[in-house]
Amino acid sequence: MNVREKIREHAARDIAHRWFAYFEGENKDINKQLEILSEDIKILHASSHLLADGKDSAAEWVANIPEEVDSHFIKEFIYNPLSEDLAEVRMKVAYQVIQAGNQVGGAIIHYQTLVTFTGDNSALFTFINKTPAEHNPNKVFADSYQENRVHSFVYRWVYLRENFNLEEIKELLVKDGQPFIFAEGGGIKVMKGGLILGDSYQTKYNMATMK
Numbered sequence: 001m002n003v004r005e006k007i008r009e010h011a012a013r014d015i016a017h018r019w020f021a022y023f024e025g026e027n028k029d030i031n032k033q034l035e036i037l038s039e040d041i042k043i044l045h046a047s048s049h050l051l052a053d054g055k056d057s058a059a060e061w062v063a064n065i066p067e068e069v070d071s072h073f074i075k076e077f078i079y080n081p082l083s084e085d086l087a088e089v090r091m092k093v094a095y096q097v098i099q100a101g102n103q104v105g106g107a108i109i110h111y112q113t114l115v116t117f118t119g120d121n122s123a124l125f126t127f128i129n130k131t132p133a134e135h136n137p138n139k140v141f142a143d144s145y146q147e148n149r150v151h152s153f154v155y156r157w158v159y160l161r162e163n164f165n166l167e168e169i170k171e172l173l174v175k176d177g178q179p180f181i182f183a184e185g186g187g188i189k190v191m192k193g194g195l196i197l198g199d200s201y202q203t204k205y206n207m208a209t210m211k
Contacts, residue, residue, distance in 0.1 A: 003162075004121065005087075009079040010159040011123035012089050012115045017152035019125070020072035020093070023065065024145040030062055038116055038126040046131045070097040070106075071144035082114075086126075089113045092133075096141055106136035121163055 001009070015036040022033045034055060043052040043061065052058035076092035091113070096106035114127035153172075160169045 005079075005081050007121050007159055007162045008081075008087060008115075008117055008123065010155050010162065011117070011121055012079055012087065013077060014152050014155040014159055015115070015123050015125060016074060016077065016089065016091060016113075017148040017155065020074070021145060021148035021152060022062075023068075024070060024072065024143075024148065030059055033062055034059055036123070036125060038124040041125060042127050044127075044129040047129055068097050069141075070095065071142055072148065073142070073144050074148075075108075085117045087115050087117070089115050094136055094138065096136055096138065098141060104139045104141045106138070107132040108134045108136055120165065121159070 018036060019033075022028060037055055037058055039055050041052065041055055041058050042050070043058060045051055052061040071094075073094040074091055075094055076090070078090040080088045080090075082088055089111075091111040093109045093111060094106070095109050096104055099105045110131045110133050112127075112129045112131075113125055115123045116126045117123055157169065157172060160172065
């Protein structure tokens with residue numbers, strides 16, 4: 001893989017983790033999620049049910065997704081360049097959700113996506129098709145919110161560094177990462193010893209399991 005495609009793979013990994021972290025977090029900012037979608041985005045379920053067609057439609061769909069305590073772990077990530085500004089990204093995702101009676105449901109979901117790239121190698125989803133393949137056998141709930149936030153943050157930092165984008169690196173790091181993190185509460189704090197995250201999601205999970 002050449003240098004440009006490696007940069008683009010990191011950009012694609014950034015938006016993949018950011019996509020899932022949005023659904024797991026609180027204080028959601030829809031505009032932040034729409035930033036990683038192209039104007040002609042299409043979102044499908046199992047190749048047959050159209051969830052969103054275009055950015056306005058995607059905004060409506062995202063705004064009406066029910067609030068759930070759930071998690072998404074990316075188990076496989078396959079990046080395949082297709083043309084000058086387009087790549088296919090396939091993912092296998094382990095999904096879990098807290099259901100009625102505090103039962104843990106979920107599925108192994110296969111994602112087929114197309115990612116388009118702008119002149120500065122930043123990535124946008126232009127097609128997302130998510131297909132449940134089998135039940136998730138793991139019935140012990142695991143929180144993926146912090147993992148997805150950290151991975152998104154790190155991949156974006158690597159992409160910006162490789163792309164020599166010093167201004168956006170500065171923007172990424174100011175105010176404890178808040179311009180990048182989609183939620184206004186519990187942002188990533190950059191410390192000498194590493195990354196420290198807020199605990200708003202863990203509180204949400206604890207409250208859900210006590211109901």
